[in-house]
Amino acid sequence: MSSDPFFSDSGLRRGRLGTAHLVFFTVAASAPLTVLGGGVTTMYAVSGNIGAALSYVLLAVVLAVFAVGYAAMSRYVANAGAFYAYIANGLGRAGGVAGSAVALTAYNAIQIGLYGLLGAILKDFMAAKANIDLAWWIWALVAWALVGLLGVLRIDLNATVLAILLGLECVVVVIFDVVSFGHPAGGAVTFDGIAPGNLFTAGFGAVLAFAIACFTGFESGAIYSEEVKDPRRTVARATYIAVAFTGLFYALSAWALTVLTGPENAPKASGEAGPGVVFGALDQYAGTVVADVANVLFITSVLAALLSFHNGVARYLFALGREHVLPRFLGATSNRSGAPIAGSIVQSVLAVVVFMAFAVVGRDPVIDLFTWLSGAAAVGVVLLMVLTSAAVVGFFRGRSGPETLWQRVVAPVLGTIMLGAVLAVLLLNFDAMLAPDTAAYLKWLLPLIPVAAAVIGLIWGLVLKSVRPEAYARIGRVAEEGLHEPGLHPSPEAERDLWSTAGQR
Template sequence: MTSDPFFADGGLRRGRLGTAHLVFFTVAASAPLTVLGGGVTTMYAVSGNIGAALGYVLIAVVLAVFATGYAAMSRYVANAGAFYAYIANGLGRAGGVAGSAVALVAYNAIQIGLYGLIGAILKDFLSAKAGIDLAWWIWALVAWAVVGLLGVLRIDLNATVLAILLVLECIVVVIFDVVSLAHPADGAITADGISPGKLFGVGFGAVLAFTIASFTGFESGAIYSEEVKDPRRTVARATYIAVAFTGLFYAFSAWALTVLTGPGNAQQATTEAGPGVVFGALDQYAGTIVADIANVLFITSVLAALLSFHNGVARYLFALGRERVLPRFLGATSSRSGAPVAGSLVQSGLAVVVFLAFAVAGRDPVIDLFTWLSGAAAVGVVLLMTLTSAAVVGFFRSRPGPETRWQRSVAPALGTVLLGAVLLVLLVNFDALLAPDTASYLKWLLPALPVAAGIVGLIWGAVLRAARPDTYARIGRVAEQGFHEPGLHPSPEPDSRVAAGRQ
């Protein structure tokens, strides 16, 4: 493979990303304009919960507790496999392989599901504005080609693209917020939409399900830990910034929507108009040009999320290929850009097969492809964060360091309990993420997918331990540059195979 000028067996390019780059990747993954236009409106329509805006603050607090231990461990663990490496170094290598399987299912699911969403909104927008009436999957193919191309280019170029798109869509959301506060229902701004008493009532479970899904991607900073300028600080800073920004920004915008419609009318308005509540208000109060720009940025918002998740999956595949957990060729990088080109191409191949299969089957790109896969992804990501929080406790249990007791054990343990509770609520209320007429078996099959993947991964980890001990010893290894503990591995299993993995 090294004879090919495009491929190399070397690592990812180091030192190309700073804190700002990681913030763009993580926030772009959750797609603020998509959250407002799709997630927030659907949350009000389904839950009927007047105080739902505070759900974003509540989940942000839970994620901040999680981020405390996650950030502390990020100073020691730099691996493009992110959660895979964290779990391997905290709960054991077989657990790490299980985590990698959950991650691959979850992040592939949300990335592929987004092709259905972008195909549908491109079809509707271009049909209305330009009279071009093509099938959704053709537009999905266009987006797929763009994402696939960017995925094999320099990571800092990707970050620049995401930064531009993210700033523009945030400006549109701010315009909506200003418009909403300037034109309140009944002429008065009310705080009912951010009243704690309103949140803990009807539809609370559905609110948590939608809000946690909106944060999917905030945790992806660790995926780029081998490419940052300062591995010990950058991931932690970016994660804290992403949690604080998205939590407050989404909560404020969700409250602004209730000001516009009136808290008591939010459910009816969003049920009848959906995203039209947002874009209709922009059209009415900010002008058609602003509304059209907002619609274009709605599309680019989804494109930015597609690119962010694509990069994440490619790096997971790279890490697993490099460590021989999956076929070795996945560890190949581009000799020109340093991008994980093999993982990128495999992810692109899987994505096109799946979304075209949905098209051939005649399934709806949003109601079926997007909602099914994004729901499964939300379960997978929360499960991953729960395991990772537990792994932080295991990692620091017998490892001395400057971290406080809060960082080493209290916050990670509390985060494990809180995330476990969120996972339970998400599973119980999973049907809230699906259309009412969705087949009943999908309400348990979809959330079972990441769980089943974890079980398969755990079995594969056990097989590797018995049949390929050298490979098993390399699982979850840490990038050596910039760290005092090269070859860092889990505390458990301190046998000769650990030493072999450090060579």
């Protein structure tokens, strides 16, 4: 493959990304303006919980605890498969394959679902502003072509695009916050929107379900660990920044909405106007031009998230192809850009097949395509974090190193327990994320999709162990020893394999 003028098996290009780049990818994946305009308003409308803003701080604390072990392990494991490699090195190789199946299912689901959301937004915007009335799937195809093109170009170019889009949308969110606190309902800023007593009431489960979905993507820094300048520090640093920024930023903006409408009116106003609560306030207090720009950035916010998740899926496919867990051609990179071109193309093909299938059968792009797939993705990502947090404990068990007891045991165990509780709440309240008239069987079938993926992945891992032991031995390997100081990276041959006989290494 290396003789091909377009494809290479030389791997991803090292040293192109720094901490700032990873922060752009991780924060852009959660799309701040989309969270405010879509996630926050829907959370208030569905849950009726006026203290919901504080949930972002609560979940940020949980994710920060998770990040302690995750960051400690990132010093040893640099692999584009991210959580797949973490789980393989901590819970065994077959477990790693199960984790990779969950990751591919979750990240593909949210990425494909976003095409439905973007198509619907673009359809309404272009019809209102340019009198161009086209079907939502046509606009989704336009976005698909753009994302597919960027996905095979240099990763630092992608990061630059995301940085620009993220910076602009954050400016709009800040303007909304300033407008809200400058024009409070009743003439005075109220703290009811961040009062703990108002959060832990009716609707708390639904609040957590929506809030955790807003954080999807924060954990994706490890996907780019082979392309960063300093793998030992960059992933950890970017993850902490992303958790702190998104948690505080989302909490502030959700609180600002309650200040603008009045806490008791936030659920009703959100239910009636949806994103219009945000853009209407900008139009009224900041001017029509700012509101129009904000609408455009709402669109580019979704586009930025699409690009971030596309890059993540492509790198998971690359890692699995390189290690022969999936077909080897997926391990190909572009000679020109160093991008995982095969994985990028496969992801693009899968995305267009799925969202066009929804279009052909006449399903709604938001109520069906986006809501169904984003809900399943949220379950998958939390399940993946539970497995990863548990893997940290397994990885450091019996291994010497500079990490403290807090980093290697206490924080990972706490993270596993807390994320397990979040997963349970998400599953019990999953129906809150769906439209009231959604078929009853989908309320349990959708959250089972990532669970089924884990089972299938585990079975495939065990099959590889039996019929292709050479491929099984590759699972979870550190991509390149030169990325780490001598002695820091794990020896794959000595890794624990929980799916082998007891005590076997």
